[in-house]
């Protein structure tokens with residue numbers, strides 16, 4: 001019996017990936033990896049100009065088609081429209097990456113309820129809404145891979161991140177639950193938990209170098225991650241190389257949680 005070459009298991013030719021938060025940061029880096037592996041990518045975000053520029057940049061860099069899609073993951077109707085739009089425009093949907101996320105940092109007594117809710121609505125509710133929007137399609141299709149972005153802070157706490165840590169810990173619960181709910185349907189659900197990457201999310205930290213150094217010092221590798229360092233984990237979980245992998249959490253955290 002002929003077996004596929006191991007490297008072919010990582011190809012995404014003919015597949016369509018929808019990446020929330022694909023317009024910037026980790027989502028954009030993941031999208032480039034998917035496009036280089038042969039996928040058509042849809043990059044979603046709230047800022048139309050940024051999403052368009054990123055889609056053009058990734059199309060040129062990869063030779064694959066990348067579409068921008070304007071959507072707010074905290075808006076139920078917007079999320080449904082985003083998934084429907086992808087299916088209509090691209091004719092199929094195989095991979096969902098939930099990378100849209102925000103962070104607000106304060107001691108808990110200085111947190112406004114609205115700030116806490118904004119973080120949870122983006123990081124957790126937005127992820128839940130997008131998972132719900134693809135569920136019936138993936139089950140009917142008999143295949144599909146969801147990758148939710150957690151964080152090293154899904155597993156450990158960090159002062160002044162009560163909203164972020166709560167939301168990211170919950171993403172792991174959601175991921176495991178959907179893996180069980182979808183088991184046997186062909187749809188898989190996994191999470192990636194990154195350590196510190198120098199994206200716009202972390203720019204406020206750079207204004208206080210000693211705080212930035214303290215965060216980076218929590219990693220065993222004692223450095224910021226480079227944006228391409230997220231791509232291998234995402235491509236693995238999205239692809240047939242991970243066909244027996246569901247409900248797992250892959251830490252790409254420079255050894256933060258090894259301590």
Ligand SMILES: NC(=O)c1ccc[n+]([C@@H]2O[C@H](COP(=O)([O-])OP(=O)(O)OC[C@H]3O[C@@H](n4cnc5c(N)ncnc54)[C@H](OP(=O)(O)O)[C@@H]3O)[C@@H](O)[C@H]2O)c1
Pocket residue numbers: 020021022023024025026027044045046047048050071072073074098099100101102122123126149150151152193194195196197198199200201202
């Ligand atoms: N960077 C890190 O060190 C790190 C570490 C661990 C985990 N993570 C997680 O990785 C994911 C990506 O983070 P990042 O560092 O790439 O952040 P980023 O550079 O700030 O990018 C965030 C992305 O999410 C989109 N976004 C934010 N709110 C949205 C909303 N309501 N609806 C739709 N899109 C929204 C942004 O586009 P618009 O603003 O245009 O909407 C942007 O594309 C997040 O879930 C984050 O928590 C990051």
